[in-house]
Amino acid sequence: MEQRKNILLVVAAISLLGLTPLTWAAQTPPNWESCGGTFIKAESDEILDPTPSGPIDVTAYQAEAEKEGISTFIGDVKLRRRGQWLDADKAFYDKQNKTIRALGDAHYQDAMLDITSDSTKVNLDTDVGEAENARYFLRDYHARGKADGVKRQGSTKTELKEATFTTCNVGDNAWRLEAGKVDLNHETGVGFARNARLRLGNIPVLYLPFIRFPIDDRRKSGFLAPSGGRSTNSGASIGIPYYWNIAPNRDATITPRYFSERGFMLGGQFRYLNRSNQGQVRGTFLPMDEKAHKTRGAFSWQHTGSPWPRWFTNVDINQVSDNRYFEDFSNSLSMASTVALSSEADISYQGNGWNAIGRAQEFQSIDPTIPDAFLPYRRLPQFLVDGFFPDRFLGLDVRVHGEAVNFQKINAVGGTRVDLWPTVSLPLRTGGTYFTPSIGVRDTQYFLTNTSDAVTPTSTFLSRTLPIFNIDTGATFERQLSLGGGGFRQTLEPRAYYLYVPYQDQKNFPVFDTAPLDNYFASLFQPNSFTGADRMNDANQVTLALTSRLLESATGTERFRASVGAIDFFHKRRITLPDVLDDSVTGSVIVSEMAAQLTKEWSLLGEYRFNPSHDQTDLSSAGVRYRGENGALMNINYRYRRSVLQQIDVSGRYPIANHWNVVGRWYEDIRNHRLLEMLGGLEYDSCCWAIRVVGRSYITNIEGQRNTSILVQLELKGLGNIGQKVDTILRRSVPGYGPPVYQ
Known part of the structure; x- marks a missing residue:
């Protein structure tokens, strides 16, 4: 009875500020296990059994047992049952009525709480009972409090008088909640509190004469804690959210917010969780921005689902009223460098070793300095197929990539691009070495529209078919080291990657979604130096690279890694993007990277790219981290x-x-x-x-x-x-x- 009373008191206390369990659970919970303080631990592991069971053992200095009447136990009374302990100066057990009454420093313990009261009375059959002057501690929740009186009517109702709640350590009363009377209805999951007060120290800061709140995980509608602030963009602001529990799998939060320099904004969030899908819809609406003198707002919808086995859906729709909305209402620095807002809808299928995706995607400009002509192309629609089938005929690995996409943009060349890229490879491995030759064919077809809008006039049909051949080979050498009294394993991993792709003129091909691939270490081993399918580089080149690692022998933990590599071009590359000068000669930039975990607290990261053709640094980065x-x-x-x-x-x-x-x-x-x-x-x-x-x-x-x-x-x-x-x-x-x- 005491255990249930205090659990419900916690939920009641949480609700005194208008918080619903959903809002509370969505917050990052405190790490109670790392908390110190004087909260009481269980005296025995038997107490921590969450399902009390077994017979009751009673010991006392003096006992007067009666077969059918009231048995009296006096002096250091100990009632023991697995999962429940009760200590008191005196206890009376009425066998006929199945009641126990404990007097004088009654101390009850179970898996969740530790409670002391002046007296406790409980009916073991009906769970009806009462306690006076109760003081409690919740083990897992790091909470404590008191109640002058507790009355419980079985599993249906509980009444508490002058109850308090706090998570502060004993002796620290930085804050606490108080309620003159709390009525809990366990059947409906609703509680009522009267004369609720929140104190910071000894100062009362909030008073509610009456409040209705949830006492279990059945969510209840109600106001949430207000939020506010001040900024130079919008002035002072305050918002008071209202939570609406529509159904067990649907809810909404409606937030009226006032900005001193802009006016009233209405915001909302609707969430749903069904058997095969889930998602949320969010939006804001400002009828008249007093500073910008126009209507403002935003809308977003995120949805994921699996309507059938192996089928998946994903929707991410985002729209704003104008291209300065995020400047005025977002607090994210990253939005300052974002020029386009993406909206897309996908449906995909996951097969055995292959997957397919159908997609529609468009963009909205959110940077007033970027005209719509520079937005990415809309993909309406796009179809992608990727597959990997290892160890087929003669041990060959087979990879397939396919794409068909229709690109659209106002006053620009558009059309459909079909790209097919099958590859077969033969992985050969021995102890510590590998040798993998691969050959593929990339066939790309364009069916263009609006070619009159092109800077360079072009045909409505273009095609490109190129063979691609590469060899990837490497080895791993190891040796044991002893550093600082610890055992380590050092590796030396040389790698060579040869790539050949013949030249085919592509200067009349449109550029829908292609950009140069950045020169990071992993890109040294890619067959194409461009992202997207609008360009396929010509290549007759070899990449030489070396990686070394330092691993702890006992755990395999990587403490240090360093890599360096470069591409040696056997002829000058000719494939470029429009308005991009190709300044490559017979060597690429030298790419290096490093990561080190020096100690448990200190780690380092670094990257360096040097261009020997111009004798200059193209990129460098360094990072130091301490924890x-x-x-x-x-x-x-x-x-x-x-x-x-x-x-x-x-x-x-x-x-x-x-x-x-x-x-x-x-x-x-x-x-x-x-x-x-x-x-x-x-x-x-x-x-x-x-x-x-x-x-x-x-x-x-x-x-x-x-x-x-x-x-x-x-x-x-x-x-x-x-x-x-x-x-x-x-x-x-x-x-x-x-x-x-x-x-």
Whole structure:
């Protein structure tokens, strides 16, 4: 009886701020296992059995047992049953009525709670009982509280008087919930609380004379905790969400929000979960933006499903009212560098070793500096087939790639492209070596429309058929090392990759979705130096590369990896994209990369690309990462790409006192002399509560306009959040940020 009473009190307490179980469960739960404090642990593993069973054993200094009447136990009374323990100064057992009454420091324990009361009475058959002056601890939930009186009417109703709830350690009353009276109806899953108060310290900050709330996982409609903030783009804002429990598998959240500089906005989210599909619909509507003087809004629909075995569907629709919507209403720095918003719908089939996808995709410009003519082509529709069939006739591996897609764009060349690329290979392996020759044929056909809009006049039908031959070979050498008293295994892995593709003129081919492939290490072993099918490089070249790893002998953990490689071209490449000069000669850039886990806390990453033809660096990046056991973290990243970018990104969290941390990020565009994002603040984070105050300034568009805001979040652990989602912003801006380790 006591166990159920306290579990329901937790749910009741959560609901006093209007939080529904769905909203609560969607938050990141506190890491209670890492919490310290004086919360009571189980005295025996037998107590932790979640299903009480077996006979009741009773011991006491003095016992007066009666066969049919009331048995009395006095002095250090111990009632033991697997999954339930009860200790008291005195206990009475009425065998005829099946009741137990414990007096004088009655102490009850089970798998979920530890409770002490002045007196406890319970009917073992009907589960009807009562307790006075009860004080409880919840083991898994790190919660505690008290109730002056508890009355329970079996499994249907429970009444609590002057009940409290908190997740703070004993002696720390940073916050607590109080309720004068709580009525719980277990049949309907609804509770009613009267005179509910929230206190921060000893200061009451919220009073609700009456509130209705859920007491189990049956979700209930109601208002959620409000959120607000201030920014230079929209001024002060406040939103009060309302949760609507439509059905067990459907719900909605409706959020009226007011911006002091823009007016009222209505936002909403609808979620559904069916047997074969799930998804959500989100939208916002601002009838009249007082700052922009127009109607604003956004709509999105995400859906995934499996209507039949092996069949899958995916829908991701996104639309906004105008190309500056995200500048004004998004708090994401990444949106500043995004020029197009994608909407697509897919249906796919997964076969045995092969899969097929049908897709429709279009784009909306969200960058006012980019005209619609520079948007990606719409794919209406696109069909893809990929298959891999290993160890076929004579040990051959067979790969097949096929695509048929119709490209559309206003005032531009469009049409259908059909691309088929079968490949067969013969993998030959011995101990530590491999040799894999492959041969394939790529056939691409174009059926074009609007050719009069082309910069260079072209035919309505174009085709390209090219053989592709490559050999991929390599070896792995190993040796044992002893470093720092530990055993390691070092590998040396040379690799050679030869590629031959004859030349075929493609300068009249349109460019629908093709771009140069970036020169990263893995791309050295790709048969095509372009993404997409509009260009197929000519090649007579060999890639030479070397990788070395350092692995722990006992665990196989990789502690260090370094790779270097380059392509040697036997003739100059001739296939290019329009308006792109081919400056390659007889050698490619030298590509290298490195990763090291120096210690448990420190790790390094690096990449370097050198162009020997021009004796210059094309790209370099370096990163240092620190993860301390006390929650400290640091990220330092430098990125450079010739003629494109040069950036430094420093972020971290540093503990300055017990539970107190400084957080920040400095993200600078060195090349253009501008600060992309600056973030700094202070947080207090404990098992009981957390507060985060952060100042943030970041670029909102490619033109360099900024948004500056002060963000505040108060989190009552196990209860909910008040204010803005500062922790979400910190996770996005500070890699590695998460719940600290509580001391």
